[in-house]
Amino acid sequence: MIRKHISAVFFLCLATWSGFAAAENNVGDTAHFQRIYDHALIADAAYLDKSRIEKVLADQGYDLTAHEQLPGYAVSYVLATNHDKKQQLLAVRGTSNIENALVDIAFMLLPNEPTGIKLHQGFSKSADFIYDRIKPKLNRDYRINTTGHSLGGAVALIAAMYLDANGYNVGEVISFGQPKVTNISGSREYAHLDVIRVVTPKDIVPLVPPLDPMDLMNMNIYWHVGTELVLHSDNTWSQLEGVESMMRATDFLNEMLSEQNLKHHLMTEYINALSAMLVNARQVPYQNDFSFTDWLGQ
Helix, strand or coil: CHHHHHHHHHHHHHHHHHHHHHHHCCCCCHHHHHHHHHHHHHHHHCCCCHHHHHHHHHHCCCEEEEEEECCCCCCEEEEEEECCCCEEEEEEECCCCHHHHHHHCCCCEEEECCCCEEEEHHHHHHHHHHHHHHHHHCCCCCEEEEEEECHHHHHHHHHHHHHHHCCCEEEEEEEECCCCCEEHHHHHHCCCCEEEEEECCCCCHHHCCCCCHHHCCCCCCEECCCEEEEECCCCEEEEECHHHHHHHHHHHCCCCCCHHHHHHHCHHHHHHHHHHHCCCCEECCCCCCCCHHHHHCC
């Protein structure tokens, strides 16, 4: 019982901190949805061949600066440059295979020297390789955005952390179906980054490893960075932060995984949902059946 009450205090502190973050980052305007949609098209293009990547980039005013697949990995990256807007964009391709994603997310959190925090071992190794390869092609006078889907979104976030730690002008980090990459202290250390994590309600990948409320006192549990944008199927969306975002995993406690979870993780599903949001999108509160007061037994 003592542990539960201590966890409740900790929960309230985290919720307060999350509230401050929410006040700073509202993604509801149409222009912002358009930017998210544009990032989605490029994140999807990262799965295509070079000629089709170049076409998608050209449609948004970018030139292809570098494109390469990591040796021995399913991950590849695209570095693009828009000289008119004086910005660069790093897009990282991951995997649309939900089974691979669920296996890969189980790796340990280990200390990471470039960022000074603990990170997912496999994701950070991919980010190490990509950062070393793109560094000679980066322009310190340009703003650098990053994006990616699935495991690629996780690597794109870590790459943004590397860029930030090395003094680059990091802009937006927009990911789709991104798994967790760090713990609570790590997420706080990089809370200043402009991170939008776009999710569909039944995509299981952003929720693993799941959060057990009894673990709220454990600072080493996996924790998300940034704002979560939940795209519903009726042209509505919800915005979540911190604990509220993490507690979405409780919606799956009484469900069996199915083909629907596979479908909801596909990049095409994200693009279709975002396309619908460009017209008449409406923000709604996120409905979660989990009750923290019920869990406390009050």
